[in-house]
Amino acid sequence: MNKTKILIVEDESIVALDMKNTLTKFNYEVSNCVTNYNDAIVSVKTNRPDIILMDINLGDSKDGIEVVEEIHSFDNIPVIYVTAFSDENTLKRAIKTNPVSYLLKPFKREELNSNIMLGLYKNNKNLKSTINEKYHNLGNNYYFDNNQEKLYYKDLPIKLGAKEITLLKILIEAKGEIVPFKELETRIWDSNTISDSTLRTLIYRLRGKLEYKIIETIPNEGCKILEVN
Known part of the structure; x- marks a missing residue:
């Protein structure tokens, strides 16, 4: 059974390495770790991931929301924003790209895993809800x-x-x-x-x-x- 491939877009190398190690322990495959707009686009096109962990602040590069907008112009890959930005203007911009979730730093490793599982679950269009109507x-x-x-x-x-x-x-x-x-x-x-x-x-x-x-x-x-x- 193929492992779920995840692309990490994060400009802080220590944070990216920690996420990579965490994902490996959860038995995911990290397709790549990139730090900027151009490398993210190339990585998606050459080795399509199942889900993307996207930082918003990418230093001098275009920000993560702009990266997602470009990716979604040619491929609808689910995205989880992983960021320290929580101001309302940033949130409104991010929401327009329809992310799976918006994970605020710092976060627990189990929280990261549950968000990924949710993203994969949401991306399965064949699933129907059988939830109890009393909820x-x-x-x-x-x-x-x-x-x-x-x-x-x-x-x-x-x-x-x-x-x-x-x-x-x-x-x-x-x-x-x-x-x-x-x-x-x-x-x-x-x-x-x-x-x-x-x-x-x-x-x-x-x-x-x-x-x-x-x-x-x-x-x-x-x-x-x-x-x-």
Whole structure:
């Protein structure tokens, strides 16, 4: 059985090497490690990967989103963005390329593996959802089982942390209404003091697991879950 081939596009050699070693341990084949726009395009055309791990900041080269736009002009290979960029403008640009997910650095190795598995699963167009109708339909083939506190994409479970579960449940209960950031802080962390970036990172990570299509952030206000039409 052929191994899944993965292309790594990352301009930091230490990070690329760590990802390569991790992927090898998970029994994937790394087709190449490249650092810029031109090498990425050549690598895709000469040794087509099954999935691409794409950094956004590629130094002096065109950025990762531009690389993906060019690749998708001739081949629809699934992409996972692996990046430290989490600002809203970058997210909006990235979403337009329809990535599998948006993985924020630093991340756990198991998280990387689960994102790859999700990407391969989503790329299988023959799969149909047999999910239980009693689960909460979040849209875009995502479902949440309130009783078991589990998130699914079609039939595939997606691992959530305890605070990600709490955040998602709060937003579902709000039924499309904006939940203020301050209220989220209080309900998730009780009276404990947290830094400004802690809640923001939690929201970004959960939004990433839902392809940034289901939860919307309203600057300086809060966030809400988008209602299914």
